[in-house]
Amino acid sequence: MNPVKVGLLGLGTVGGGTLNVLTRNADEIARRAGRGIQITHAAAKQYDPSQLIGLESVEVTDDAFSVVENPELEIIIELIGGYTPARELVLKAIENGKHVVTANKALIAMHGNEIFEAAQQKGVMVAFEAAVAGGIPIIKAVREGLAANHIEWIAGIINGTGNFILSEMRDKGREFADVLKEAQALGYAEADPTFDVEGIDAAHKLTILGSIAFGIPLQFEKTYTEGITKIEPQDVEYADQFGYRIKHLGITRKTETGIEMRVHPTMIPRRRLIANVDGVMNAVLVKGDAVGPTLYYGAGAGSKPTASAVVADVVDVVRMLTTDPENRVPHLAFQPGKLVDLAILPIEEVETTFYLRMQVIDRPGVVAKIASILAESHISIEAIQQKEPNEGDNTVPLVMLTQKVIEKQLNKAIAEIEQLETVFGQVMRIRVERLDG
Ligand code: HSE
Numbered sequence: 213m214n215p216v217k218v219g220l221l222g223l224g225t226v227g228g229g230t231l232n233v234l235t236r237n238a239d240e241i242a243r244r245a246g247r248g249i250q251i252t253h254a255a256a257k258q259y260d261p262s263q264l265i266g267l268e269s270v271e272v273t274d275d276a277f278s279v280v281e282n283p284e285l286e287i288i289i290e291l292i293g294g295y296t297p298a299r300e301l302v303l304k305a306i307e308n309g310k311h312v313v314t315a316n317k318a319l320i321a322m323h324g325n326e327i328f329e330a331a332q333q334k335g336v337m338v339a340f341e342a343a344v345a346g347g348i349p350i351i352k353a354v355r356e357g358l359a360a361n362h363i364e365w366i367a368g369i370i371n372g373t374g375n376f377i378l379s380e381m382r383d384k385g386r387e388f389a390d391v392l393k394e395a396q397a398l399g400y401a402e403a404d405p406t407f408d409v410e411g412i413d414a415a416h417k418l419t420i421l422g423s424i425a426f427g428i429p430l431q432f433e434k435t436y437t438e439g440i441t442k443i444e445p446q447d448v449e450y451a452d453q454f455g456y457r458i459k460h461l462g463i464t465r466k467t468e469t470g471i472e473m474r475v476h477p478t479m480i481p482r483r484r485l486i487a488n489v490d491g492v493m494n495a496v497l498v499k500g501d502a503v504g505p506t507l508y509y510g511a512g513a514g515s516k517p518t519a520s521a522v523v524a525d526v527v528d529v530v531r532m533l534t535t536d537p538e539n540r541v542p543h544l545a546f547q548p549g550k551l552v553d554l555a556i557l558p559i560e561e562v563e564t565t566f567y568l569r570m571q572v573i574d575r576p577g578v579v580a581k582i583a584s585i586l587a588e589s590h591i592s593i594e595a596i597q598q599k600e601p602n603e604g605d606n607t608v609p610l611v612m613l614t615q616k617v618i619e620k621q622l623n624k625a626i627a628e629i630e631q632l633e634t635v636f637g638q639v640m641r642i643r644v645e646r647l648d649g
Contacts, residue, residue: 213246213247213248214247214248215242215247215248215249215250216245216247216248216249216250216286216287216530216533217250217252217253217284217285217286217287218249218250218251218252218285218286218287218288218289218526219251219252219253219254219255219279219280219282219285219287219288219289219310220251220253220254220255220270220279220288220289220291221254221255221276221279221280221288221289221290221291221292221298221301222255222256222290222291222292222293223254223256223259223264223272224256224259224291225399225514225515225518226291226315226342226515226518226519226522227254227256227259227289227291228259228260228263228264228515229514229515229516229518229519229522230251230289230291230519230522230523231251231254231264231265231266231267231270232263232264232265232266232515232516232519233516233519233520233523234249234251234266234523234526235265235266236265236266237523241523241527244527245526245527245530245531246530246531247530249526249527249530250269251266251269251270251289252269252270252271252284252285253270253271253272253273253279253282253284253285254270254271254272254273254279255272255273255274255275255276255278255279256272256274257274259272276292276297276301277297277301277304280301280304280305280308280310281304281308283308285310286310286311286533287310287311287312287313287526287529287530288301288302288305288310288311288312288313289312289313289314289522289526290302290305290312290313290314290315290316290319291314291315291316291522292316293315293316293318293319293402293403294316294318294319294403295318295319295322295323298314298316298319299319299323299327302314302319302327302338303326303327303330306327306330306331306334306336306338307330307334309334309336310336311336311337311338311339311529311533312327312331312336312337312338312339313338313339313340313342313522313525313526313529314338314339314340314342314343315340315342315343315518315521315522316340316343317340317343317344317413317416317417317420318407318413318416320340320343320416320420320430321415321416321417321419321420321430321432322416322430322432324340324420324423324430324543324544325429325430328543328544328548329548331543332537332543332548335537336537337528337529337532337540338543339525339526339528339529340420340525341521341522341524341525342518342519342521342522342525343416343417343420344370344417344420344421345368345370345417345494345496345508345510345512346372346494346510346511346512346513346514346517346518346521347510347511347512347514347516347517347518347520347521348494348495348496348508348509348510348511348512348521349508349521349524350368350421350496350498350508351420351424352524353498353506353508354366354421354424354425354498354545355424355541355542355545356541358498358500358503358506359545360500360502360503361500361501361502361503362466362500362501362502363425363426363466363498363499363500363501364465364466364499364500364501365463365464365465365466365472365498365499366418366421366422366425366462366463366464366465366496366497366498366499367461367462367463367478367486367496367497367645367647368417368418368421368461368462368463368494368495368496368497369459369460369461369486369489369493369494369495369496369512370414370417370418370421370462370494370496370512371408371411371413371414371417371460371494371512372395372400372491372492372493372494372511372512372513372514373392373395373400373401373402373405373408373409373413373492373513374408374409374411374414374439374440374460375459375460375489375490375491375492375493375494375512376391376394376395376400376491376492377391377392377395377409377440378440378443378448378458378459378460379490379491380394380491381445381448382448382457382458383490385445388441392405392408392409395408395492398492398514399513399514399515400492400513400514406439409439409440409441410437410438410439410441411437411438411439411440411460411475411476412437414437414460414462414475415432415435415437415462415475416432417462418435418462418463418464418473418474418475419431419432419435419473421462421464421496422435422464422471422473423544423545424544424545425464425466425498425545426464426466426471426552426554427544427545427546427550427551427552428471428551428552428553428554428556429544429551429553430544431473431556434473434556435473435474435475435556436473436474436475436476436558436559436562437474437475437476438474438475438476438477439460440460440477442477442640443458443477443642444640446569446609447567447569447640447642450567450569450597450599450609450611451479451567451642452482453597454479454567454595454611454613455481455482455483456479456480456481456482456487456567456644457479457480457481457482457487457488458477458478458479458642459477459478459480459486459487459489460475460476460477460478461475461476461477461478461480461645462474462475463475463478463645466554467557469555469557469561470554470555470556470557470561471554471555471556471557472556472557472562473556473557474559474562476642476643477642477643478642478643478644478645479567479642479643479644479645480644480645480646480647481646481647484647485507485509486507486647489509492511492512492513492514493509493510493511493512494509494510494511494512494513495507495508495509495510496508497647499649504649505647505649559619560618560619560620560623561618561619561620562618562619563616563617563618563619564616564617564619564643564644564645565594565613565614565615565616565617565643565644565645565646566613566614566617566622566641566642566643566644567611567612567613567641567642567643567644568611568612568613568614568626568639568640568641569609569610569611569639569640569641570582570609570610570629570635570636570637570639570640571602571607571608571609571610571635571636571637572607572608572609572610572634572635572636573606573607573634573635573636574598574601574606574607574608575606575634578634579596579598579610581632581634582610582629582632582635583596585625585628585629586614586625586629588625589617589621589622589624589625589628590617590621591614591615591617591621591622591625592614592615593612593613593614593615594612594613594614594615595612595613596610596611596612596613597610597611597612598610599611607636613644622641626639626641
């Protein structure tokens with residue numbers, strides 16, 4: 213049988229890795245797919261031929277639209293990233309009857325509903341394993357491996373750059389900007405690194421996970437997003453003293469009132485496996501009602517790990533080329549007509565426990581006043597510690613852990629506390645999750 217001809221859009225970190233893996237492992241991949249897979253055309257504005265293998269059999273152009281218009285190609289791999297022209301290219305490829313493989317989480321999170329509908333109508337596949345957690349096959353695990361379960365919640369470290377920065381800051385006391393630069397040089401960071409450090413990249417990925425976990429349309433705009441830039445070294449230290457680690461997590465959970473979708477720094481018990489996932493590694497913890505908690509760990513970014521997921525998708529598409537569209541795995545795990553419109557909870561309605569840190573005057577009655585504001589708001593304190601005074605002034609950091617509270621209730625209490633003349637600046641808050649089964 214002739215090899216399947218594939219067009220590749222993008223020859224950067226992931227595109228280059230994909231060409232290299234497909235070339236290097238061609239025989240093994242063909243044994244798995246049942247047919248050879250050949251990248252015959254590629255589009256790239258710039259690329260480094262010295263980093264690519266197999267380029268001699270690829271026709272390279274700088275016009276990506278000419279690739280999606282090429283009638284010889286059955287599959288298009290989109291690795292340009294970003295919203296545009298990726299959206300137009302993918303929709304054009306679908307219109308031309310081509311199957312699409314993409315690693316573009318921004319594209320799927322923002323435009324996935326439109327793309328999947330177009331693909332459904334054309335009877336073509338859109339595969340996006342590499343869009344979430346790089347090399348970890350988490351889409352396949354949730355969509356297929358856990359198909360027997362009601363998924364209860366998912367919590368994941370799904371941005372390698374952010375995890376790398378937090379780990380290096382904690383372990384080596386390195387500066388934020390310095391670690392970010394290294395992540396960029398290693399090809400982990402997004403083109404716009406604020407996507408990593410402000411949580412947007414993780415929110416894209418969480419949006420996708422939430423949809424395939426609960427069978428709801430993609431709703432990126434409703435995902436609460438908070439980055440890691442406000443975390444201070446003292447919070448890392450105090451968290452440690454309470455027996456916790458701070459991780460930047462994406463969390464989605466089904467509750468009686470709706471779906472939580474939130475990305476933010478989170479304190480988790482140090483003894484949890486996921487609390488010990490460091491560097492650029494990702495990990496996703498999925499709780500199913502039948503299986504219990506399951507944990508998936510691996511490289512969440514980088515050339516070869518992401519290429520591993522891209523190529524696996526291409527193999528899947530090749531294996532499925534001859535199946536009827538209705539017998540394929542649905543894009544969002546549930547049959548297209550069976551998606552449900554569950555409410556996404558605003559962050560103010562989410563109930564969690566909190567770590568609070570505030571700088572207060574060191575004199576009698578100050579802690580009692582703060583405790584009374586919390587008590588009036590029905591917020592129970594689980595632990596409280598007054599730290600050493602700052603040198604040269606009479607203020608001290610006061611840190612505490614609360615019991616579970618609905619966020620809007622806490623916001624009200626914090627606003628009152630911040631009004632006290634004995635409290636300086638803003639109250640730092642970090643949500644705490646126990647992540648037990
Ligand atoms: N910038 C992303 C990360 C790349 O650091 O995880 C993988 O999506």
